[in-house]
Amino acid sequence: MCEANAYLIENGTEQLVLERVDKVIPGQKDIYLENIFGERKVLAARIKELHLVDHKIIMEKIPPADAAD
Amino acid sequence: MCEANAYLIENGTEQLVLERVDKVIPGQKDIYLENIFGERKVLAARIKELHLVDHKIIMEKIPPADAAD
Numbered sequence: 001m002c003e004a005n006a007y008l009i010e011n012g013t014e015q016l017v018l019e020r021v022d023k024v025i026p027g028q029k030d031i032y033l034e035n036i037f038g039e040r041k042v043l044a045a046r047i048k049e050l051h052l053v054d055h056k057i058i059m060e061k062i063p064p065a066d067a068a069d
Numbered sequence: 070m071c072e073a074n075a076y077l078i079e080n081g082t083e084q085l086v087l088e089r090v091d092k093v094i095p096g097q098k099d100i101y102l103e104n105i106f107g108e109r110k111v112l113a114a115r116i117k118e119l120h121l122v123d124h125k126i127i128m129e130k131i132p133p134a135d136a137a138d
Contacts, residue, residue, distance in 0.1 A: 002071035003121045024119035036122065047116060050093035050126075052072045053105065057119075 003036050004055040008045055014058060017041060021057060029062060072105050075126040077114055083127060086110060090126060098131060 006021045007014035018041050023034040026047060033041045045059040075090045076083035087110050092103040095116060102110045114128040 001122060002073070002124060004071070022120065022122045024116070024121075026116050047093070047095050050119075051091065052093075052121070053070060053091045055071060 001036065002052075002055075004050070004052060004057045006033050006041075006057040006059060008043065008059045008061065009048065010061070017043065017059075024057065031059060033057075070105065071121075071124075073119070073121060073124040073126045075102050075110075075128060077112065077128045077130065078117065079130070086112065086128075093126065100128060102126075 003020040003022045005016055006018045008017045018033050018035055018039065020035045021033050022036050025032040029044060030042050031045050043059065044062050046062055047057065048060040049058045072089040072091045074085060075087045077086045087102050087104055087108065089104045090102050091105050094101040098113060099111050100114050112128065113131050115131055116126065117129040118127045
């Protein structure tokens with residue numbers, strides 16, 4: 001299986017927020033994640049980088065100024 | 070290997086733009102793709118959806134109005 005683990009950068013370190021993510025749908029102010037077990041999360045974050053061979057989705061928080069747009 | 074194929078939606082259909090993508094870095098006005106062969110592309114697009122189990126990165130063009138921000 002080729003799902004990836006989703007990490008959110010907090011205080012400069014990657015925090016695992018959801019494992020084995022299949023589906024990712026970025027929005028304007030948030031991001032929707034769904035994994036192979038049907039678990040879903042919506043975070044006020046955006047994709048910073050994907051490293052699919054390493055099974056990593058790296059996200060960063062959306063700054064409040066951007067979220068206010 | 071768990072890379073994915075990158076598609077750009079054009080005229081309502083998914084056009085394959087780069088195969089076996091490993092690394093994806095979204096920017097404000099474009100997106101950087103790099104595959105396992107070292108091929109790189111930068112497109113004026115953003116991620117619409119990821120379906121990792123299906124090995125798909127689906128992108129849409131950034132509308133000119135957004136790109137002008």
